[in-house]
Amino acid sequence: MTLPDETSPTPDTTSTHEPAPQQQIKPSPPLPTRSAPLRESASPLKNAAHKATGVPPAKKSISYADAGVDITSAERSKQRIKMLARKTFNKQVLSEIGGFGGLFALDLEKFPNPVLVSSMDGVGTKLKVAFELGIHHTVGQDLVNHCVNDIAVQGATPLFFLDYLATGKLDNATIETVVQGLSEACRANGCALIGGETAQMPGFYADDEYDLAGTIIGAVSRDRIITGEHIQIGDVLLGLPSNGLHTNGYSLARKLLFEEAKYGPDQYVNELKDKTGAALMRTHRSYLAIIKKLAGAEVVSGMAHITGGGITDNLPRILPKGMGAVVDLASWQVPPLFDHLQKLGNVEQDEMLRTFNMGIGLICVIPAEKIKKAKAVLNRANERHCIIGRIVRGERKVTYN
Secondary structure, three states, rough: OOOOOOOOOOOOOOOOOOOOOOOHHHOOOOOOOOOOOOHHHHHHHHHHHHHHOOOOOOOOOOOHHHOOOHHHHHHHHHHHHHHHOOOOOOEEEEOOOOOOOOHHHHHHHOOOOOEEHHHHEEEOHHHHHHHHHOHHHHHHHHHHHHHHHHHHHOOOOEEEEEEEEEEEEOOHHHHHHHHHHHHHHHHHHHOOEEEEEEEEEEOOOOEOEEEEEEEEEEEHHHHHHOOOOOOOOOOOEEEEOOOOOOOOOHHHHHHHHHHHOOOOOOOOOOOOOEHHHHOOOOOOOOOOOHHHHHOOOOOOEEEEEOOOOOHHHOOOOOOOOOOOEEEEEHOOOOOOOHHHHHHHHHOHHHHHHOOOOHHHOEEEOOOHHHHHHHHHHHHHHOOOEEEEEEEEEOOOEEEEO
């Protein structure tokens, strides 16, 4: 078979259509000479990678700082934080800040039959008020004191503390101020700040906000543990005053004061006898010193730290089976802050009692025959107190009259 001549197409003898047009072959483009530089986009490797992944080649190297985490700045802050932490150290601390774990040697002479007691908590939405006012040194104190009280009511002595602080964008001055508050409170309570974590989490928190939590470890000799198991019917309830909201109920308080009443944080409110922000930022009390005196005098059967859940939920945590508590609401003067909050939101009394401490931050259960001795201990310490109720037969529940 011979190929048809390219200039004379073979006629289609079976068709009545016009002959097919001639096929024209375009000449190939000339190859580039050595003197003509190739464009960068003509690189076969780059083009192949681009076509395969759809991702253009990076124009520059991207760092962790470009993603919002500034390691260099964090290292500078860490050095200053180390100095604040060292101020809390004692001879039991065997490690420096920055290791993989904190080392602490337990004093077995002080605790011959030791039991470790631990607790963890946070500051909650009290932080929102701190952000508004730019007050950051007291929230660290709030956190430490809250945790100290939680283990002190079981007879424990604080040993060491660890904090967790997470933020969207690291502001060294703010972080160091928070840690300064932690350091001061640890020194005041005799515990060491032996470690912690500062987490930069861009996109998770707003740039000017942070969250704060902490863990405390304490110790008590086994025969000195206070659990409430020795509470008896007829025991007396002694209430010690709080210093305000402490660290609980802030979501409701903020809604009532800022959303319902439209108060500003710097606004003076006659009913509060203070500015709104100042009333909300009063520091959570540490009851450690007075608890030690009462425990040393062997006059307490049980103690309850009144935090989230108020008296309603916290007092039953130490009541033995078959016992309840009756609390006389007329036995103490409720601070103006709580009265005003209740009026602003028409909040029911039961809701107030299970949300706020209502002016009572610590309840001590005292055997009736030891009440005189307990009151003497409190008076010598200039600690205000009042009898607010008694232990009765019941099922781990608080009733009010």
